[in-house]
Amino acid sequence: MDARVFVYVAHEDGKADDSALELVTAARSMFPGSSPVALVAGSGIDAVCQETAASYGEVWKFDQAALAYPNAELLRPLLVKVLPTGAMLLLPHNTFGLDLGPGLSVKRGVTYVPDVVGVDGLEGTTLKIVRQEFAGQVSAHVHCAVAKGAVITVRSGAFRPAEGGPAAGQIVDRSADATGLSARRTFVELIQAEAGDIDITREDVLVSVGRGIGEKENIALVEDLAEAMGATVSCSRPIVDAKWLDRPRQVGTSGKTVKPKVYLALGISGSFQHLGGIKGNPFLLAINKNPKAPIFQAATVGVVADLMELLPVLTEKIRKSR
Amino acid sequence: MEILVCVKRVPDAAENEISVGAEGADIRRDDLVYSVNEWDNYAVEEAVQIVEREGGNVTIVSMGDGDAEEVVRREMAMGATQGLLLTDAAFDGSDGLGIATILAAAARKRQYDLILTGALADDGAGQVGGMLAALLDWPYASVVNKIETKDGKSLRIGREIEGGTQEISDIETPCVLSIQTGINEPRYVGIRGIRKVASIEIPVLDAGALGIDAATVGATAANVRRIDYFVPQLGASAEMIEGSTEEVAGKLVDLLKAKGGIR
Numbered sequence: 001m002d003a004r005v006f007v008y009v010a011h012e013d014g015k016a017d018d019s020a021l022e023l024v025t026a027a028r029s030m031f032p033g034s035s036p037v038a039l040v041a042g043s044g045i046d047a048v049c050q051e052t053a054a055s056y057g058e059v060w061k062f063d064q065a066a067l068a069y070p071n072a073e074l075l076r077p078l079l080v081k082v083l084p085t086g087a088m089l090l091l092p093h094n095t096f097g098l099d100l101g102p103g104l105s106v107k108r109g110v111t112y113v114p115d116v117v118g119v120d121g122l123e124g125t126t127l128k129i130v131r132q133e134f135a136g137q138v139s140a141h142v143h144c145a146v147a148k149g150a151v152i153t154v155r156s157g158a159f160r161p162a163e164g165g166p167a168a169g170q171i172v173d174r175s176a177d178a179t180g181l182s183a184r185r186t187f188v189e190l191i192q193a194e195a196g197d198i199d200i201t202r203e204d205v206l207v208s209v210g211r212g213i214g215e216k217e218n219i220a221l222v223e224d225l226a227e228a229m230g231a232t233v234s235c236s237r238p239i240v241d242a243k244w245l246d247r248p249r250q251v252g253t254s255g256k257t258v259k260p261k262v263y264l265a266l267g268i269s270g271s272f273q274h275l276g277g278i279k280g281n282p283f284l285l286a287i288n289k290n291p292k293a294p295i296f297q298a299a300t301v302g303v304v305a306d307l308m309e310l311l312p313v314l315t316e317k318i319r320k321s322r
Numbered sequence: 323m324e325i326l327v328c329v330k331r332v333p334d335a336a337e338n339e340i341s342v343g344a345e346g347a348d349i350r351r352d353d354l355v356y357s358v359n360e361w362d363n364y365a366v367e368e369a370v371q372i373v374e375r376e377g378g379n380v381t382i383v384s385m386g387d388g389d390a391e392e393v394v395r396r397e398m399a400m401g402a403t404q405g406l407l408l409t410d411a412a413f414d415g416s417d418g419l420g421i422a423t424i425l426a427a428a429a430r431k432r433q434y435d436l437i438l439t440g441a442l443a444d445d446g447a448g449q450v451g452g453m454l455a456a457l458l459d460w461p462y463a464s465v466v467n468k469i470e471t472k473d474g475k476s477l478r479i480g481r482e483i484e485g486g487t488q489e490i491s492d493i494e495t496p497c498v499l500s501i502q503t504g505i506n507e508p509r510y511v512g513i514r515g516i517r518k519v520a521s522i523e524i525p526v527l528d529a530g531a532l533g534i535d536a537a538t539v540g541a542t543a544a545n546v547r548r549i550d551y552f553v554p555q556l557g558a559s560a561e562m563i564e565g566s567t568e569e570v571a572g573k574l575v576d577l578l579k580a581k582g583g584i585r
Contacts, residue, residue: 072462073463094484095481095482095483096483098441098452098465098500099464099481101449101452102448102449102451102453103452103455105419105453106419106453107456111546112418112419112453112546113546114418114446114447114448114449115447115448131445131446131447132446133445134333134335134340134349134444135335135336137339138340138341138349138552139552139554140548140549141548142546142548143546143547143549144545144547146545184461184493184494185462185463185491185492185493185497186491187489187490188490189490190483190489191480191488191490192487193485193486193487193488204582205585229578229583230584230585231585237503238503240504241503243507247486254482254484254485254486256486261582261583262578262583264583269335269336283583284560285574285578285583286560292339292340292341296562297559299559300561301561301574302559302560302561302563303562303563304562305567305570309567310567310570313568314574314575317575318578318584321579321584
């Protein structure tokens with residue numbers, strides 16, 4: 001099919017998001033031969049448009065003071081207006097894509113294809129993709145009818161970033177289309193996460209605990225191990241949701257991004273949101289009682305074991321080895 | 323405030339090993355423990371807290387059969403006064419838009435000020451809340467981790483965006499919000515709580531009662547169809563260490579020392 005393909009380029013502080021280059025690769029693998037057009041919206045965005053034009057043949061610029069903050073409720077009517085009939089739009093599957101995408105697909109009357117991690121090809125007007133379900137424990141082949149167009153969100157890291165060549169793309173100023181927008185949701189402010197006493201982003205060795213620890217009382221076993229190792233305790237989201245540890249210790253896309261040399265994942269299933277917060281390719285030791293836990297796909301070394309049994313023995317052995 | 327909370331009965335992915343059944347047609351469901359979708363439980367708690375503060379009613383709605391009724395009743399026991407079950411063979415195989423279409427029809431039956439959903443469920447799509455808002459032409463916000471009632475016409479909300487940053491906005495009512503985990507501490511529901519709501523009748527609505535054209539929902543209308551489940555073949559995966567607890571612990575000490583994990 002001969003559909004026009006668009007990519008929404010998220011940006012912050014005058015720089016395009018990592019997703020901008022990954023979405024080029026995703027767009028080309030979903031729609032072979034397509035030349036995706038980048039959409040850049042914001043206020044004072046010339047630098048982002050220039051940067052984007054290095055990897056996209058065409059960039060549509062929407063520069064308006066009202067778009068200074070990326071409010072999905074404001075951007076949705078703009079995109080409904082400017083996207084041609086039948087167009088495919090790719091977005092990052094992050095908190096912005098979640099906010100904008102589903103409603104946009106309804107308002108455009110097109111198919112919504114969420115959280116794509118792989119592509120099997122395009123056959124006629126059927127887009128064949130791969131998704132994950134049940135917190136990444138199983139994958140699914142999914143067929144999507146995209147004859148009328150689609151809004152597609154793509155998981156971060158699922159596609160390799162395109163090589164940013166000197167594409168010298170053309171920047172088309174469409175700012176005039178972005179006037180008179182209004183929304184029933186208005187942005188007020190951003191509140192940064194509190195720093196707290198500890199800074200896990202600076203630690204070389206992290207002992208991270210997840211839901212598999214079972215009870216709040218068992219956190220002490222993890223603290224004992226970390227102490228014996230001379231390491232710092234961090235955790236996954238459910239531990240913070242349960243208020244067993246404080247938010248500054250949370251690793252993941254909604255918590256801190258860490259760059260340790262050694263990372264222990266104890267009772268952590270390994271959702272992509274958690275793994276997204278671990279950078280720098282550390283030695284990753286995973287201990288989990290579920291042999292199918294996705295964490296074992298990311299780990300360097302894995303042990304299928306009951307934490308209650310293994311942790312006290314491990315802690316004791318480390319203490320004795322000193 | 324009249325609040326509708328949409329809930330889904332799902333296999334508990336934290337408690338179960340999910341595996342793929344014969345030829346990938348479905349996951350193996352025989353031994354699975356089902357419960358309410360975790361995000362939805364936070365949504366119900368939030369609705370109940372708002373009503374306890376401001377007055378009004380919470381209605382729990384779910385699409386599904388008798389098994390879903392159990393989940394609706396459990397969630398009602400947290401402090402909702404009404405439940406709704408949306409059941410019709412024509413709903414089977416609905417994609418996200420189909421489910422949102424069915425829920426929108428249920429939402430139009432009464433005047434609600436606020437509709438809450440969970441931010442995500444077992445399929446990880448996070449789509450139904452946003453679609454529902456668009457179908458109703460109401461404003462929407464996703465991954466909400468704070469709700470403050472303001473002046474009767476709008477709410478001050480927080481969204482949990484990347485890096486733990488909270489994005490504060492004002493949103494007009496009626497609106498749809500999808501709720502992130504951690505927004506509150508969902509209350510414990512005991513046998514007594516469930517007994518208290520055991521006698522409340524939960525109306526069951528089918529496509530006809532909802533005024534839905536059956537051709538717009540279900541498998542035939544679905545533009546997104548799951549063909550099968552599979553377990554991905556992995557290139558590089560972890561080196562697995564096996565043995566008795568003593569042996570494993572011994573090997574781990576050696577490894578951690580070698581990698582600089584013991585300081």
